[in-house]
Amino acid sequence: MSIDMAQFHQVFFEESFEGLDIMETGLLNLDMGDVDAEDINTIFRAAHSIKGGSGTFGFTAVSDFTHVMETLLDEMRDGRRQVTQVAVDVLLGSVDCLKEMLTAIQDEQEVDVASVNEYKKALEVELNGEQANEATTTVEAVVEPTQLINSAGSGWSIAFSPHADLLKTGNDPVRMFRELAELGQLTSVVDFQGVPDFYDLDPEDCHLSWNLEIVGDIPSTDVDDIFDWVEDSCDLAIQALKQQNFPSVENETETTLVETNKQAVVEDTNPTANPIVDKPKSTKKEPSKPAAKGSSSIRVDTGKIDTLINMVGELVITQSMLSLVGEHFELNKLDQLKNGLSQLERHTRELQESVMNIRMLPISFVFSRFPRLVHDLSTKLDKKIELVMVGENTEVDKTVVELLSDPLVHLVRNSLDHGIEMPADRIAAGKPEMGTITLEAYHRGGNIVIEVRDDGKGLNKDVLKAKAIEKGLIDADANLTDKQAYELIFMAGFSTAEKLTDVSGRGVGMDVVRRNIQSLGGNIEIISELGKGSTIAIHLPLTLAILDGQSIAVGDERFIIPLGAIIESINIKESMVNRVAGKGETFRLRDEYLPIVRMHEIFNVKNAQATKLTEGLVVVVDGQGMRCGLFIDDLLGQQQVVIKSLEANYRKVEGVSGATILGDGSVALILDIPGLVRLSNQ
Amino acid sequence: MAELAEKSEIEQTEEKNIENLVQFLSFTLGDEEYGVDILRVQEIRSWEPVSRIPNVPSYEKGVVNLRGAIVPIVDLRERFGLGHMEYTALTVVVVLQMQTEQGQDRVMGVVVDSVSDVVDVDKKTIQESPNFGTKVSTEFINGLASVNERMVMLLDVDKLLKLDVLEDEDEN
Numbered sequence: 001m002s003i004d005m006a007q008f009h010q011v012f013f014e015e016s017f018e019g020l021d022i023m024e025t026g027l028l029n030l031d032m033g034d035v036d037a038e039d040i041n042t043i044f045r046a047a048h049s050i051k052g053g054s055g056t057f058g059f060t061a062v063s064d065f066t067h068v069m070e071t072l073l074d075e076m077r078d079g080r081r082q083v084t085q086v087a088v089d090v091l092l093g094s095v096d097c098l099k100e101m102l103t104a105i106q107d108e109q110e111v112d113v114a115s116v117n118e119y120k121k122a123l124e125v126e127l128n129g130e131q132a133n134e135a136t137t138t139v140e141a142v143v144e145p146t147q148l149i150n151s152a153g154s155g156w157s158i159a160f161s162p163h164a165d166l167l168k169t170g171n172d173p174v175r176m177f178r179e180l181a182e183l184g185q186l187t188s189v190v191d192f193q194g195v196p197d198f199y200d201l202d203p204e205d206c207h208l209s210w211n212l213e214i215v216g217d218i219p220s221t222d223v224d225d226i227f228d229w230v231e232d233s234c235d236l237a238i239q240a241l242k243q244q245n246f247p248s249v250e251n252e253t254e255t256t257l258v259e260t261n262k263q264a265v266v267e268d269t270n271p272t273a274n275p276i277v278d279k280p281k282s283t284k285k286e287p288s289k290p291a292a293k294g295s296s297s298i299r300v301d302t303g304k305i306d307t308l309i310n311m312v313g314e315l316v317i318t319q320s321m322l323s324l325v326g327e328h329f330e331l332n333k334l335d336q337l338k339n340g341l342s343q344l345e346r347h348t349r350e351l352q353e354s355v356m357n358i359r360m361l362p363i364s365f366v367f368s369r370f371p372r373l374v375h376d377l378s379t380k381l382d383k384k385i386e387l388v389m390v391g392e393n394t395e396v397d398k399t400v401v402e403l404l405s406d407p408l409v410h411l412v413r414n415s416l417d418h419g420i421e422m423p424a425d426r427i428a429a430g431k432p433e434m435g436t437i438t439l440e441a442y443h444r445g446g447n448i449v450i451e452v453r454d455d456g457k458g459l460n461k462d463v464l465k466a467k468a469i470e471k472g473l474i475d476a477d478a479n480l481t482d483k484q485a486y487e488l489i490f491m492a493g494f495s496t497a498e499k500l501t502d503v504s505g506r507g508v509g510m511d512v513v514r515r516n517i518q519s520l521g522g523n524i525e526i527i528s529e530l531g532k533g534s535t536i537a538i539h540l541p542l543t544l545a546i547l548d549g550q551s552i553a554v555g556d557e558r559f560i561i562p563l564g565a566i567i568e569s570i571n572i573k574e575s576m577v578n579r580v581a582g583k584g585e586t587f588r589l590r591d592e593y594l595p596i597v598r599m600h601e602i603f604n605v606k607n608a609q610a611t612k613l614t615e616g617l618v619v620v621v622d623g624q625g626m627r628c629g630l631f632i633d634d635l636l637g638q639q640q641v642v643i644k645s646l647e648a649n650y651r652k653v654e655g656v657s658g659a660t661i662l663g664d665g666s667v668a669l670i671l672d673i674p675g676l677v678r679l680s681n682q
Numbered sequence: 683m684a685e686l687a688e689k690s691e692i693e694q695t696e697e698k699n700i701e702n703l704v705q706f707l708s709f710t711l712g713d714e715e716y717g718v719d720i721l722r723v724q725e726i727r728s729w730e731p732v733s734r735i736p737n738v739p740s741y742e743k744g745v746v747n748l749r750g751a752i753v754p755i756v757d758l759r760e761r762f763g764l765g766h767m768e769y770t771a772l773t774v775v776v777v778l779q780m781q782t783e784q785g786q787d788r789v790m791g792v793v794v795d796s797v798s799d800v801v802d803v804d805k806k807t808i809q810e811s812p813n814f815g816t817k818v819s820t821e822f823i824n825g826l827a828s829v830n831e832r833m834v835m836l837l838d839v840d841k842l843l844k845l846d847v848l849e850d851e852d853e854n
Binding site for chain 2: 603650654
């Protein structure tokens with residue numbers, strides 16, 4: 001019987017990455033003073049299933065590594081080991097290492113053995129270093145196989161204390177000892193202490209524990225094999241008889257590793273200005289298949305699927321009803337037909353909603369990486385920072401979730417680096433030493449709002465202005481409102497950090513952040529108070545797939561304007577129109593002069609009905625703070641449109657954000673208002 | 683027995699030939715005959731009105747709705763500078779598939795005068811496209827094959843459908 005294990009690999013990787021996330025969250029949440037055994041248990045279980053899975057699929061490097069982690073965790077779980085910050089940091093490092101290993105395996109690339117060994121060493125040092133100090137307590141160490149081979153020849157000391165239910169699982173210690181005895185000279189000492197009073201004794205439980213010593217030239221794997229089956233139902237500690245002298249803790253190595261890691265994070269999250277252009281480069285370098293890496297699968301609550309199935313059921317019923325009506329149609333059945341159609345409409349809408357719902361993921365998918373980020377960075381920057389997350393369960397479309405994470409990382413890093421002051425400065429300013437960064441997500445209207453809030457020093461308008469003048473981004477005598485001054489940080493090439501750190505300050509950040517958010521159809525705003533802190537709020541549409549649109553006519557062509565962008569539609573009079581420099585046209589709308597964009601001109605539409613401004617309509621639209629009047633022939637109607645990508649088979653077109661299919665099957669382009677404004681300025 | 687052996691020998695040589703055979707869909711543009719790898723052809727449709735895309739080269743006719751996907755339509759005559767022909771009910775759109783460098787599948791329709799035939803071409807007999815200097819652009823042509831005394835220009839679908847050349851760099 002041969003099963004192709006490869007088909008389960010994807011599932012294994014997904015589960016393992018989830019497990020790693022659980023471990024990471026668990027580790028970060030550990031409270032040094034008061035450790036909850038259940039927390040450690042959760043981490044342990046995650047590690048254990050990764051170990052099990054990787055063993056099954058033959059990724060021995062992963063299972064060996066996890067085994068060492070597991071031993072450390074096991075000791076913590078049993079309270080035999082104090083949970084220290086150092087240990088947690090080592091474990092966090094190992095989680096990173098595991099992640100790298102798994103990613104490498106997934107991409108079918110070589111695992112970086114050197115770095116894995118470094119982490120493994122750090123783990124073992126953590127395991128064994130303690131041991132020297134606690135000679136009185138039960139000492140144990142799991143020694144890495146390679147090192148074992150060195151120490152083999154002396155033998156093993158095994159502390160074996162089965163759980164009560166060992167016998168029920170069909171394992172027999174006696175049989176195991178016999179096998180051990182075959183390997184070498186075995187001495188065993190039985191510990192009767194666990195045996196209860198005769199009347200309380202359950203004959204099916206195992207109450208004994210053993211201290212075994214086996215002498216001989218025995219590979220560790222042989223010993224491990226014997227206990228392989230009972231690992232889960234006993235406390236087991238195998239230790240070489242002659243202790244190895246492990247190299248002393250190489251803290252230096254560890255920190256450098258962590259730093260390299262951070263560097264990687266920094267580079268990762270620095271969204272490149274033009275991902276489309278950048279991609280081919282990376283694919284060329286790595287001819288493997290990184291395309292398959294992005295999580296193209298999604299975990300869905302079964303409840304959501306059940307609802308969906310119910311709706312499809314109803315849809316089928318409606319359809320059969322309609323076909324019955326249609327079979328022998330007479331005019332007196334018109335009412336029935338109308339009923340059926342309205343039912344159909346309702347079901348379709350419900351179906352659409354629940355399908356969209358399936359794509360919704362809680363924002364915690366993005367938020368979950370921040371505790372780690374804040375933990376690492378605050379240590380690095382010597383700041384005390386608490387991260388508060390509110391509304392993690394707010395649901396957003398999967399695409400939004402994926403595209404949101406980079407900009408958010410950037411914002412949080414900025415808050416950490418520039419926003420929150422050093423502890424001493426905070427105390428001097430009369431603020432608590434511990435800074436707070438709040439990540440909050442909530443729904444408002446059809447939008448989701450995500451706020452990154454800090455109680456740091458806030459944005460200094462004057463500094464921003466001075467900097468912008470220095471960089472030549474604005475004129476020296478420019479008069480800026482608060483809002484305009486804050487907007488300066490979104491300009492390319494703007495950075496106020498006095499020194500460049502690898503955390504932030506290269507000035508390639510915020511403009512990219514804003515562009516990313518805008519490409520998602522959202523906007524970003526800053527509220528800040530000097531000395532009190534700042535809030536950066538991101539507003540995003542809930543879904544990217546469906547949009548409320550207004551269809552318009554220009555000549556024979558139909559376009560869709562996103563309804564949210566429309567402020568009003570007016571008929572303008574000649575008297576309202578002014579010409580600027582003989583070319584550009586503006587019109588006056590309640591004390592504001594707005595540029596007119598003639599749709600038929602910038603899109604070269606032939607046979608437009610209205611060429612004189614008074615003949616057509618002007619739709620006042622707002623795109624990222626820029627208002628203008630679109631001159632069109634006519635408004636047609638409002639409808640929800642399904643956004644289809646033009647880029648999937650074609651390419652990006654200036655002034656167009658996508659396409660949709662109208663009721664008659666024809667294609668209409670969805671206008672990109674900011675793009676149109678840019679186009680008309682050219 | 684001898685007969686059988688002979689037979690299988692014949693079969694074998696035939697198989698060999700099949701291995702070397704590539705099938706092309708041939709179509710005409712004016713007086714010229716072109717061919718594309720048949721495995722790249724998704725379907726053949728008749729011309730239907732497109733939705734125009736503003737501010738693009740004239741050979742990019744627009745986009746159509748192909749069962750829910752937005753598919754661009756390119757006029758090959760205009761692309762090759764062979765002049766424009768009025769579209770009639772008999773004008774044919776060949777829907778072709780390609781893969782981009784990023785590994786995504788793309789679909790695109792090309793307008794041709796008429797589809798002629800599916801031709802078998804022995805790989806070995808395909809000639810390299812001659813170099814005409816800069817006068818005639820042969821960048822889309824993979825090779826030449828002769829089928830029944832006619833010359834068929836074999837097109838490189840990937841190059842043909844690569845419209846990204848004009849993609850703006852987006853930066854400024």
